[in-house]
Amino acid sequence: MWDFCTNALDTAKLRGASYGDVRAMHLRQRDLTTKNGQVGTLAQSESIGIGVRVLANGAWGFASTDRLTREGVAACAAQAVSIAKASALAKRSNVVMAPEKAYVDSWQSPFRKDPLEIPLETQLALLLAADAEMCKVKGITLTETNMQFRKIDSWFASSIGSRIHQRKVISGCGIGATSFQGGEIQKRSYPNSFGGQHALEGYELVESLELMKHAPVIAGEAAALHAAAQCPEKFGTLILAGNQLGLQIHESIGHPIELDRVLGQEANFAGTSFLTLDQLNKLKYASSIVNVVADARLDHGQGLGTFAYDDEGVPAQCTDIIKDGKFRGYLSNRETAHLVGLDRSSGTMRTESWNRLPIIRMTNVSLLPGTWDYDDLIADTPDGILMDTNRSWSIDDRRYQFQFSTEIGWEIKGGKKARMLKNPSYSGITTEFWNSCDAICKFDDWTLWGTPNCGKGQPMQTMGTGHGAAPARFRNVRIGTAFSK
């Protein structure tokens, strides 16, 4: 692969590129699903190719190919330069990149059990057994399980001399039970909705989830939801389970801090951000107990946003986003860093695959643990609603106004978990919501949740991001809006 990378960089330089970087990638993936006790999807795929990004005449060009021959790669690099020169016909100004050192390194994400080496028979047996447990529950009309494993090798080379090889192993797993009854569909998922939990781990992730223990519980809850009381409409105290809070962080903190959005580069599609440059170090984003970081380092955990280097060759970093409630930082790249007074990228350029341009992405954008024991938090809440596991999510294109609904809710009365509530939802304005946070649980209840399906960019790219969260409490939140008449 290094020969192809060198070949591409040499060709790009010869054709007039002032800078070039190359990502050769080999992606391998296995997908397994079951539905109602039968195997649904069983597929394995691989994709290998090379993407070349160049600067010529002060503008960007990118081309990619899966023709991995000397001629194919050279043609691809030449094409990237031609495209860059076309870009220069309508450029606004010359691209300026923050300085970065050259790195020569090799890194592999840690895992104990290679998921692609675990016998398929073992994986299917677990899914089918969990599926069967859910099927046993009366009232369940649809059962679903899934596993997904990925192994990604990437070779990054740049014209400043970097040569970085990284290998990532990613696992994901989840189960769900649906009940249709009396003109109503209710669903419960474990450990999270939309595919479960995903992390930069091996098969040990699947084993840690204890699917067999949780399958009958969620199936029972799905069936029981039909008889549960409707979540009321009111302003009140809200406690979010960690899996829901992870998505709340993603949508109302992670996306607004992307500097490409802030600078209008996503205005046509993903949108912009209320976090204009004048807000940095001034905005009181959240209450003083709220601390949020964007941390791609392994020290933070094995999340979907963990790596050693980003796809621009910048080492993984930890950036303060919210410190004691104050807004402190953006996600930047080498092109945008200088616009916020930084002398270096925060290392957040990521690409879905070899045929996509790296763009600014969340890494692990996490709410740091607080000081509360979960039991104490519940006991300290005389009247509130606990919401668990996302069902729907939506936020405006500047990331102010949001609405989330969850699969299940629980009344908290007199400091105790009381009756089940169906169709829970809440809504608000981002900064008002985060400023109402008055309790965050300790590290014991903190999980680095994986969001595997974050879409951004044109052409669309899907990226996995990490979000550490522990249950937290918010005051005077608007509840029940989604079902208001």
Next chain:
Amino acid sequence: MTSAPSARKKSGGETERAELLSPRELRGIIETVLRLAKSTEAVETEVHVDEVADALTRFANNGIHQNVFEHVVTVSVRTAAGGRTARATTNRLDQDSLRAAIEVSLSLAHNLPRDPKLLPMPGKQRYRKVNRFIKATAAVTPEDRARAVRLACDLAAKKGQVAAGIFSSGISQAAVGNSRGLFATYSETHSQFSITMQEDPAASWAKADSANVREFHPQKLAERASEKAHLAVKTQELAPGRYTVILEPAAVLDLVGFFFYDFAATAVQDKRSCLNDRMGKQLFGKNISIVDDVFHPLQKGAPFDGEGMPRQRVLVVDRGVPKNLVYSRASAKAARRKPTGHGFALPNEYGEAPMNLVFSGGESTVEKMVASTGRGLLVTRLWYIREVDPYEKVMTGMTRDGLFLVENGRVTSAVKNFRFNQSLIEMLRNVELMSPAVRATGEESFEMVVPAMKVRDFHFSEVTKF
């Protein structure tokens, strides 16, 4: 042997020089895989070959900031033996890699329990021809796109506005064949221009999508977005509530696009469709009729499904009554119906879906709808639409890039954006007027043929800050 083809046609723009596989080469890859599979334990083999050569020029802040090209060929192999089937996909075309894909597919399938319901692969089929490969689109170059973008950006600068958007063009082709003699192939071109014009604090948007790049005019789209952005600069805040809305086609598309899984027979069999217990009943207004029709002149897409079955035109809603579902071969057998050619590539758990919905539409226009409205809201587009209640089909989302108050038959001011929580079933009962259906393009659904709609009692639940 078809790997590493040597004589390829040059079908892309001058600069991109995408050398696509010829029809002979597409067929050759399939034949190679089928030949290699004969010496394995596979009883049946199916092969998909998909090729994409796509270019996209992206602009923001009145200049190009991203400009990309990709060329990908994937070969996907499904083997079946003894009631077991699995799929393996690769983008390596050499014989060893194709053989490896066959072996992976067999190895995966070997671990499965036998599925007594697994059908034998279909035999040779006949297909109605469609021609959606437009040479003018295939010939678009990065320079062509850059020139169009520059004109749009110049317009923005002249008006004191900021432009952002995309101009894309590309080619895709697909072939499917199997060991029972089925073979189908399809190619098409595609192009899109989308533009957001920003005039602080407002923005507006216009977008077009076509197989033929000559069917839309980037500059006209830019002018339209520019005018609407200027109109949207001064906004007033209205109270949430139920309003009569005039939904432009992009707004209609991004809502009704969420119906597409509901018309799948498998979704009904799984009891996750909003049509459960509602087939044959008067669910929508009598002015709503919907067909799925890949052959409609405004549609795109292959005339065959993931198993190579010919797509049929299906009347899914007749004057407000859900009449028919679409079927894969498996769901058709379960329901004792005929397959309609809407199945996804096997194995999968979703079955099928209508991918080419066409609404019957009406004879009104957006202008007439505005003129007929005492008080209402004109909606340019919607954003971040998600399902809140799967059975009542309650969707939430935001208005975006141009929401206008209509009073006494004319647009009087711009309005701060709303969040909606609206049942689509209820919405399609409340349609008062429709325009003729057009090929609409948005961001939440794939392109379909839908009209603009005037809808009463549309539910806005909250307002945002802009």
